[in-house]
Structures are given as structure tokens and as C-alpha cells.
């Protein structure tokens with residue numbers, strides 16, 4: 329018989345995941361038992377503790393007055409970077425535009441210069457620091473993109489650092505290659521697209537260091553045709569497409585995502601009804617990033633319209649030097665207040681739907697029997713407190729595979 333390792337008991341609430349007849353499957357006065365890193369049983373405390381006595385557990389956690397939720401799945405970040413762009417934040421508040429800053433060699437291009445100057449070990453220290461912060465805020469799976477190298481050597485270095493971060497930190501880290509994140513200063517978009525396809529992608533595939541291939545499909549960055557070439561070449565190398573689409577203007581990236589069978593289309597601030605229909609029909613997960621709209625003072629994506637059309641969305645942080653928040657709790661609060669989602673919809677968007685955007689619904693985002701026991705204990709009686717208590721980290725304890733890996737204080 330395998331040994332029970334962890335039991336969390338007497339929780340006010342345990343959220344399992346999406347319900348069949350209601351938005352959330354959840355139990356009140358609940359407990360969850362974990363064996364060998366996976367959920368063995370979840371349900372009312374008396375039933376669970378009868379079967380799995382608390383005294384047999386390696387870790388017994390009394391969650392009286394607290395809510396247990398699946399660990400957040402942050403499905404869109406650029407969390408590996410160097411340098412400081414806080415001055416750009418201040419300049420944007422003063423009226424400067426993100427795209428003008430980029431066109432003048434700032435923004436992404438400034439971060440590229442900073443990353444190229446740093447050693448691998450310095451980059452690793454940076455990303456591990458951010459992973460610690462994310463962990464403390466309840467994230468247990470995170471996607472990280474390359475894209476601040478924009479040459480083969482630095483893109484490979486970034487992906488190798490992302491791999492090392494995954495190996496050395498309890499967080500699950502999902503690597504995405506994003507060589508087509510911006511056009512380097514010394515070249516033009518067509519020439520650079522060829523370089524991404526002919527030089528970077530084969531090297532990335534050869535090293536086996538990325539799962540997804542992403543592109544910034546945007547006016548004055550990569551056109552729909554250039555984006556299509558990158559994503560189709562990625563597919564030939566075994567990388568699943570993702571796309572930054574309809575962020576500043578409606579260019580056609582959402583339709584492209586549907587055509588190439590992307591796992592997700594992200595941002596979508598300017599997506600329209602046809603785009604929503606195409607994404608839903610093609611099974612592409614829309615990933616909405618309300619922190620980006622917040623920091624750009626832009627209009628939020630129309631999350632309600634996706635639900636009204638019968639679809640659903642994922643919500644992620646987009647943590648990067650332009651959108652400086654590692655907190656899924658804050659993204660969820662913005663999803664509720666800025667995009668009109670219910671707390672239950674936003675919680676699913678930041679957990680199960682995030683896992684869908686990363687092709688891992690069998691590995692993350694739910695606390696169903698057999699799933700990895702990745703969970704956050706919220707120091708409040710229900711999941712509603714995550715957005716309700718906005719601006720504050722409500723997560724107290726984080727368990728990865730049932731192991732208490734973070735115990736915070738509020």
C-alpha cells in the first residue's frame with residue numbers, strides 16, 4: 329500500500345474545477361488527500377478523514393476558515409528578461425505610446441539589448457526570483473517565452489535558461505520559442521522572418537528546448553503572412569502555434585490562429601464577432617491579458633462576448649517589463665472588474681482554461697482525483713476573496729505535488 333503523504337482538512341471550501349451543471353465543482357467543509365503527488369480523494373472532511381486518517385499523513389494541514397483552489401496556470405508570460413523599464417511606464421502615463429517607444433528602439437528592443445549583455449547565470453537568477461514571486465501568489469504552472477534575444481545564439485540561451493529554471497525550481501515551466509517577437513533594429517521584417525525560419529527554428533528544434541512557437545502579429549511588427557510562415561515552419565519542426573493577435577489593431581491574427589490550429593490566440597483586444605466565432609469553432613483557446621490593458625490604459629478585451637457566443641477564455645498575467653505584475657490574483661480581479669467576468673469564471677480562466685491554453689488539462693488546473701496535487705490555500709473562506717480582496721495576495725500556502733513548498737504570512 330502506498331503511503332499517504334498529505335491531507336488538507338476542514339477547509340471552508342475546496343474548488344475542484346469546472347462543474348458540469350454549475351460554474352464550479354466545489355465542496356464546503358472539505359478535505360483533500362494526496363498520495364505520491366496526486367489527488368487521491370476530495371470531498372467532505374468527515375468522509376475523507378474517515379478513509380485517510382489525519383494522523384497517518386506526512387503533512388496534515390488544518391485549513392479551517394480557508395479556501396483551497398487549484399494552483400494558478402499562468403499561460404502567457406515573458407518572465408525571463410533583464411533591465412528596468414519603469415521609466416517607460418511613467419512616460420506612457422504621460423501620454424507616450426507603446427508602439428512609438430518600440431519604433432524608437434525602446435520597449436522590447438531595449439530589453440533585447442539588456443538580455444544580450446547578461447550571462448546565462450545572471451538571467452537564471454532573474455527568472456528564479458520572478459518564479460518565487462509567482463509561486464508565493466499561487467501560480468504552480470507558468471509558460472515563459474523567449475523573444476528577447478532575436479538572434480539564434482541568444483534565443484537558444486534564453487530557452488536553455490528557461491529549461492534550467494524548470495529543473496531547479498518546483499514550478500512547472502512551459503517553454504515557448506518567440507524569435508518573432510520584434511524586428512531587430514539592423515534589419516527589416518521580411519529578412520528577419522527568413523532568419524527566424526531558416527536559422528532560429530531549426531536550431532531550437534534541434535535542441536528540443538521549446539514546446540510552442542509564438543509570433544507578435546501586429547501592425548509594424550509581423551504581418552499576417554509573415555506570421556503564417558513562422559507558425560507553419562514551427563509546425564513542421566513539431567512546435568505548436570500560439571499567436572499575439574489583435575492587440576493594438578485588428579490585423580487578422582485570430583483568423584490565422586484558427587487556420588493553423590493554434591493552441592491559443594492571445595490579447596484579442598480588437599477581436600470581433602467573426603474572430604470569436606472562428607476561434608471557438610477551431611478550438612483555439614482565447615487568452616485574455618487584462619493586466620496589459622490596465623498598464624496600457626487600453627480598453628479591455630470583450631470577455632463577456634466570448635461567453636455569450638458559447639465559448640470560454642483563459643486569463644493570464646502577461647508578466648513582462650511592460651506589464652509588471654506576476655500576480656494571477658490581480659489578473660483575476662481585473663478580469664472581474666474590468667472585463668465583467670464572474671469570480672467563478674475568472675478562477676476557471678486562471679486555472680483549467682490556462683491549462684487548456686498550454687495543452688495540459690491532464691496535468692494542471694484541477695483538483696480532481698488522479699491530477700497532480702498542485703494547490704493554493706487562500707487565507708479567506710471562499711475563492712471569491714481572490715478578486716474581492718484586490719491588490720492583496722490572499723494566498724497563504726502553496727502545495728506542489730502535495731508538498732508544502734511555500735508558506736506565506738498575511
Ligand SMILES: N=CN[C@@H](CCC(=O)O)C(=O)O
Nearest residue numbers: 435436544620646648649650
Ligand atoms: N506585445 C508583445 N509582447 C509583449 C510585451 C513585451 C514587452 O513589451 O517587453 C506582450 O505580450 O505584451
Ligand SMILES: [Zn+2]
Nearest residue numbers: 404406572646
Ligand atoms: Zn506576450
